[in-house]
Amino acid sequence: MAKETHKRDVYLEDIPLDEARAAFQAALAAAGWWQPLEAEEIPVAQANGRITATAIWAKLSSPHYHASAMDGYALRASDSEGATETQPLHFTLVEDWDSIPSEPRPIRLVNTGHPLPPWANAVVMIEHTQQVELANGRLGIEIRASLPPWNHVRPMGEDMVATELVLPANHKLRPVDLGALAGSGHATVSVYRQPRVAVIPTGSELVSAENVAESGIQPGQIIEYNSMVLAAQVAEWGGLPTRWPIVPDEFEAIQTAVRLAAQHHDLILLNAGSSAGSEDYTAHVVQSLGQLLVHGVAVRPGHPVILGMLEIGDWRLETNEQSPISNLQSLVPIIGVPGYPVSAALTGEIFVEPLLARWQGQRPYQPLTIQATLTRKVNSHTGDDDFVRVAAGEVNGRYVTTPISRGAGVITSLVRADGIVRIPRFSEGAEAGSDVTVHLYRDARDLARTILAIGSHDLTLDLIAQFLAERSGTRLASANVGSLGGLVALRRGECHLAGSHLLDPETGTYNQSYVHRYLPNEDVVLLTLVGREQGWLVPPGNPKNIQGWEAAAREDVQLVNRQRGAGTRVLLDYQLGKLGIQPEQVRGYGREEYTHLAVAAAVASGTADFGLGIRAAARALKLDFVPLAHEQYDLVMTHQTYESDRIRPLLDLLQNDEFRTAVAALPGYDVSVMGQVVEIIGR
């Protein structure tokens, strides 16, 4: 671990997003950087996806001569006057080209694309002719209709006339554009140079993914992947990224890397070290090499963003090397990107993309938006623009959206996000049920093919998602809020189905009485997904010898619990009640996790001695399992949903042998009940 100090002479500001952008833009403009980069001339064949730097005008007409549009015969239209089905005319087949043939009705074979002989002005399709032998023994062609002038001829310039506009400047070239450019006489095209962007990861705690795959990982080590994400973003946005090796947390090392990068790049992304911690050198490095414009932007996640300009005038000359950057601005922009992965990726979207767009003559990317009903309240930090990752779906003809985990360290929240809801500063969040704008990460049509599952989590849902993605256009999106939360979401029309395993203590049945209580007026279908074993998850070897429900009350063991409303929590509470054990007697009862795997992780890491969960979760983290009960896990949905086309691929999947085999392979899972249906008629 690197040496720790208490130096804290850098403080984070809270500059509003718009102000931070404006300050950066003003500095860029002053340095000549708020405009497209220089143009370069590249071969048309390599130009797909590049942006035209100038308007392109046709050098040649296309076609550049009168061309036959058909395989057929060229002739003078006036020679065909009077030809009919009953009174065909005979033409003499000639080979003459430049000279006017002496024969009375000359005709000449032409293929598609061939130029017309100068003496001809029409083409007859080969299919509409017949070969004949003429009286003079020569080969002739019979014509059975008179032709208008220019029949089946592509006149010169039909496609493009020289000097016409082919494409405007600032146009992103597509495959067909390459054809139009080449066809109008261009072998090369003037496009903006691609921005060169250095991505420099810093941090003594960082290790590369390759190293981890080879040598494993130690506590405190962090897999460095922000530079991968940032470099891939840069490439998607038209830039040429250079991924730097990991630079340790040493002022001089970072300064050297930045100086070197500035000599060959248009923009530097210095990752991490941008907050105000004891090892955060980014701000110092920027100050030492130029101007620190902004340190801390009021946006969440992404708070500790740094924006600055490096003054490279002097020390660029030191190297005696020709810089590839031809517009030798004496200042080079640098962005200090926060270390948390969600912050890093959003910093890319918010600050890097608009700059790369500008440098290539494009407007910033505008994601498609939809209006959707928010299913959960979002509390927001008052002074910040808050970028909330959300899942979105279309349920009963309206869009609904649910916030996903808000931790800046949770990259999966971006992976799973369907979009972003931006909560403006000073708004204090958004209420459940309110109408919000979702900036989509995916095609809106995907939402119409998405099954939204909100409720209890089960590993089988992951398998369903995987099988559906592989086999159909249908997508399963799930949010884990526990069984009761799922039934509530279903009642509110916020999802298509709710995973539920709620035991009714009085009847011993699963879910039915809860459906009666929570969805009294609906026709509901309970579709059994699996039966599964619940039990104690304990460390390997069960060192504290935890056995039976009564172990919950032992004074020498720490529990990790599930959240209120989870079926597993209901099961625990039911069993504790039967034994007369009060929650207060259970150490760790108040520590709540949201999934089986999170409970298993708590036990695996030693922060708890045991927790209630399914056998598969124990196996996943190599824990031991003390079986306690069997339970039933149902998918709950309205009858209307059950009958809908959207759900059909899922119903089919439950009958699929390969899927059932995959589920049966999960330890503690019973697929014999899979697909059983209970219909409950609403009042």
Added chain:
Amino acid sequence: MAKETHKRDVYLEDIPLDEARAAFQAALAAAGWWQPLEAEEIPVAQANGRITATAIWAKLSSPHYHASAMDGYALRASDSEGATETQPLHFTLVEDWDSIPSEPRPIRLVNTGHPLPPWANAVVMIEHTQQVELANGRLGIEIRASLPPWNHVRPMGEDMVATELVLPANHKLRPVDLGALAGSGHATVSVYRQPRVAVIPTGSELVSAENVAESGIQPGQIIEYNSMVLAAQVAEWGGLPTRWPIVPDEFEAIQTAVRLAAQHHDLILLNAGSSAGSEDYTAHVVQSLGQLLVHGVAVRPGHPVILGMLEIGDWRLETNEQSPISNLQSLVPIIGVPGYPVSAALTGEIFVEPLLARWQGQRPYQPLTIQATLTRKVNSHTGDDDFVRVAAGEVNGRYVTTPISRGAGVITSLVRADGIVRIPRFSEGAEAGSDVTVHLYRDARDLARTILAIGSHDLTLDLIAQFLAERSGTRLASANVGSLGGLVALRRGECHLAGSHLLDPETGTYNQSYVHRYLPNEDVVLLTLVGREQGWLVPPGNPKNIQGWEAAAREDVQLVNRQRGAGTRVLLDYQLGKLGIQPEQVRGYGREEYTHLAVAAAVASGTADFGLGIRAAARALKLDFVPLAHEQYDLVMTHQTYESDRIRPLLDLLQNDEFRTAVAALPGYDVSVMGQVVEIIGR
């Protein structure tokens, strides 16, 4: 020119599109080709845009230890019980890590991302503490609030728990996905191999764009660019294209190229030579090397498509070379792509894209669609599925769409197209005013930023399009139908503005009387764009000494005319009328072109001796110009449009010095009148 023969033993069929696809698919399936290609394992950092070949499960949890979420101090939460603002507690700063410190209230500095010491279970933010000197002289930290367990701690597995699903198979990787993969312990990822596609241009008449740029071009030579378009399409669709050099029209040469390509590629696109002309060898080559499945698909444009399977089992072995194609199918698919550029590009979209998608586990691309009102009747060939390129725009809240030139040789019809309307076979076309589905080539939001101009063409419209594209998000789309056609389109609400230069013979004014006649009930604004000279376009040196309007009646000269409804045609008819010249007296009166440049091209190519047009068109094609009249070219629009936000960037442009200078540089253009406004109030 290549030798011409009359061999015609190959005949085009008319297989319906769906049948052709089904036949191809069945042959592919039988050969093991109708499934994703094999997987390959590549570094995660290089995997952006690739498609996962398997579901990916987390190898490591993330974080893989309990991590501090803040810069601060780690402590035991229970030690902080009772701390308040008024009764702070003092902790002893320690360095202990593994061993439990002996001090009563130990506390240890941790930075964001650092692991928690095993004895600690909470973190206090550095901002909420103060350094103090303890009674024993040691450094202490003051805490002013009690902390819950796990405060500011990212528990192990917060992001991902080992064994959880990270990404399903058949998922196109995005930048954030790379982060999730690396963060869950993956250095490499299994993705589908990219399809290798050979693009082979054939034709003795073809020359490369590079050659043309160096050496110019001769009549009958055609610039080869279909292979550029096809290769760029293949790359966009995830494939690895190989562009072959141009192969001459010789059976053996083509056969050799195909055999060679088949040894290293998954698909062969053999361009041109697919129709039934005398030099079309593609079908023969496919027959000689394998199975010709389809020759001729009932789709327009794109008729002469060939689909086949090459039987490479024997002769692949001949080479003694290790083929890079590891799933050594003994058959390799080949598509004979028609030579016309529009046909070629559409063949890519219709036949190549779905196959490449299938090979990469994806569904075929589905373009976004809109419903739009068709402004012109589309006649369709009864037996064919007709792919009509259209311009589309949103006018007064409804989408309208207009067919663009239908020639299969007009690549600009694809460049300018906003989308495709598919007219199904046996439908006999679509009526003007009917509702059609447009498959969009662009973002639907672009249509809301498009100014649709229908009417007379002027070179200034090209300049407007260019300036708007460079300076604003607004796009100008124009269709050339002549001045009267534009006013009719405006009346029908099919465009935002109509370019018009219609002389009223009685008043000598432009456009006003026509607006009164064609748009009697509208409040209309006439916005003058330019004044311009009209005159005879004649070959350099004016060899036939064409002077004055009366030249139209000379017996020794051929005119090329403009179409009915064009302002230039109205002007000619007016002047002919004044001189008492009848249309029948004018040779070539019936030959109509739709733009000034097309008239100029007719004169330049020698197919006409003269035509009426503007001076700039003469200059563009290096013709001489005999001035005859001055006229005024207006943009006609409703008052409502004139006041709208959409038109604002255009109005601003007319005041822009750079734009006015660019227009003034066009020969024969007078910008002094630019921006003058006449308002006409409707009845």
